[in-house]
Amino acid sequence: MDNHVNAHEEQEQAGFEQFGFKENLLRGIHEAGFKVPSPIQVEAIPLVLGGHDLIAQAQTGTGKTAAFGLPIIQNLKNDGSIEALIITPTRELAVQISDEIFKLGRNCRTKTVSVYGGQAIRRQVELLEKAPQVIIATPGRLLDHLRNDRLKNFNPTTIVLDESDEMLDMGFLDDIEEIFTYLPASRQTLLFSATMPAPIKNLAQKILHNPKMVKVTTNETTNSDISQRYYIINEYEREDAIVRLIDSEAPSKTIIFTRMKKEADDLSNRLIAKGYQAGALHGDMEQRERQAAVNAFKQGAIDILVATDVAARGLDISNVSHVFNYHIPLNPESYVHRIGRTGRAGKKGIAITLATPLEFKEIRRISETTKATIELYEIPTIAETLKQTDSKLIQNLLNHSITDDALRIYEQIRGEIDTTQLACKLLSMLMKKSSIMGPNKIGLSKEDLMQLKNRLSGDDRRDRNSRGGKGGSRGGSRNSGGYRRDSRDGNRSSEGNYSRRKRRD
Template structure:
């Protein structure tokens, strides 16, 4: 498959998982954890047994699909098949795929429960259960569904749990369903910052869109993901960017699954170079070549920041993460810095002159690239004719003007989103931080119970639920 050296999570997880021990791996997407749990799962498969022997439970449809694709690549030589099972796709189509006797299933919790109840997925021969991105499943309200799934497995099985963060509810889940698990932690700096330059821009809410466009013009990212806090925000941002001539498309939980998959395919192929997304819709996306991540809105909780910026700086490549913060969100920004153990560098708002210079530089780079590739040779005769009557500098200047994209000033108005605030609350005579979204509070634990999986993976992130800030 082209692997030469294991990543830290692979190097530490594979030998432990091969022994059959339960394992907790603290690692985000992009560190190679699918292979870290995929290889031991493959080694544990009995090829003489025509039954499902392993489950991977993931929070989103996209992640379930990607995990299945990766496992099918890993298992290709041994002819081990993995079927993805998720909400939003015709269940009869999935039933037909399951009749082909796959050894592994990658599933979202709600749809997996549907299949278990229909007896189209039987759990009698399960040997390994993987909980992938457990903290996100917690945030989306899937924990009770996961407990129901694991309670219904009759046989002894190995559990591998992977999570970028370790809130108390995840630890309790591990205590309930895991037997003396070994904890493997990839250091925070390895998770978040090695290959990612992190910046922030302090600005007013109504400045954000114009500043974003200026930065896109100056930096000319190959592929960029822009995060908005709500579905409405994503819709308005993608429409506004398209109005100004950028190739941008949006994804969130209310967009039909087939359209989301089409948008992601276009982004992977480079047909679209800007993807605007909510946290959950972009969670687990494994897309190589993303050079920039823009946090147009701060995430509801510091943990989500880790997952957002993990979309860039992958596979040893460099990436940039730029976060927009209004003046009233400084405390929230500090909480993110405390968690990542790294200070963000302040970026100034770029001036119009800097944008013009950036556009001109991009045009120069495009010309040079064309010359280096030899793509201009068939225009040599036309160029010679031009130079007979015009000065060379004038000809090149005209070519640059044609290539250069003038900064677009088309008016775009976004609905304002209230800033996040860092607020101290007193509880049992002890102070602790409790970050709340200004546009709608984070709600208590009991409000979330039973919502997530039953609705087949709808995007809950924009509602701002966060179990980590539960009050006692």
């Protein structure tokens, strides 16, 4: 085992030269900033270059686009036909993959076209007539082109299904099976998926021939640069908890993951109403709306993106400081995918999950499965939040550089006001832009949380010691409601009158 690990590490350190890529491709790799291959690239690239069909299980953010993209570029014959087809669930991911393959293959003169719904068919046909070598497409629009015989010189010898489990969740499986009726029988098929549910396994059996299997485990993809926390709250406190944590954490750029599209819209609208710069991203939005939301987030016009898993799949946005799970993800794989939006490019990130007392065991299951340390925190009170925001304001002031314009204005007014008054007026202007509202206390207290942990640990011990007993542990589980507050009114402190919350400029 140790020898295998050492050999694996040596392969990673050997660089991309180990794969025998042509000189122009290596130049594109280096220009793109790639230095050493990731684990999925080390394992998958030789198999793809060897002509094998492949099933690769890996999360977003592990480098899998290059794992299939680089061999595709290496093997292009430039014979004027469409040689490779990449099928992906969302428009955003199609554009992103197209951009990355074009960038890596720039020196090889690789031509790519992304094909997706919401874009004029005539414009797509014009692009397809310019002899692209690689097409990246969403299933619905691709099938429309195939049914209407719009793809000329279409003879792809390499087919990639990317994010296959997301295509299953979005209901594309029947479309995928029909698409394969239009494809050559002699082909190489590569299937990439974060998870392997039964329908994906069945699909793989139908469309792949003696595939090789590569799996980068969840444990390998856990990012040590991400600080992971969870907070135990009551169900009705989710929105108050998110608002309080945004105020106390003061994130520079945030993604909040929700389970449902309507939930993303509702939470985004409520945050906007409270004065935050927020936007929603989900599959029911028009393409132009989705692209506008992504661009606004990238460019800083909004700093909070409320998104569903499917819409955010494949998003590559830098400088995301915080990720919030409004609800616990449905499985550990989704958890790893979500928190992987932060802590990128060597930067630190924070992942925060909200859970109810009854969901405590799910947090523990995710922690055990991913081998990650997820720390239990208590949501700060108004006074604690004020202290944190004041401290950050002071730190920012002390670190802020003095500009020439500031000196110019100071020279104009220094004879009219003393330094103390000037400082206090400037602080008042700064603090007027933010405020903190909501109940003083949100979620369970530290004492409640410790009782909950101890009770659940006791339940586990009883479960192990008395399998098949007469329900001794059930009585304890019924008491979980005891950790709810007796009255919501008890949470509504009059201190809220002195609270502060963020406002848009």
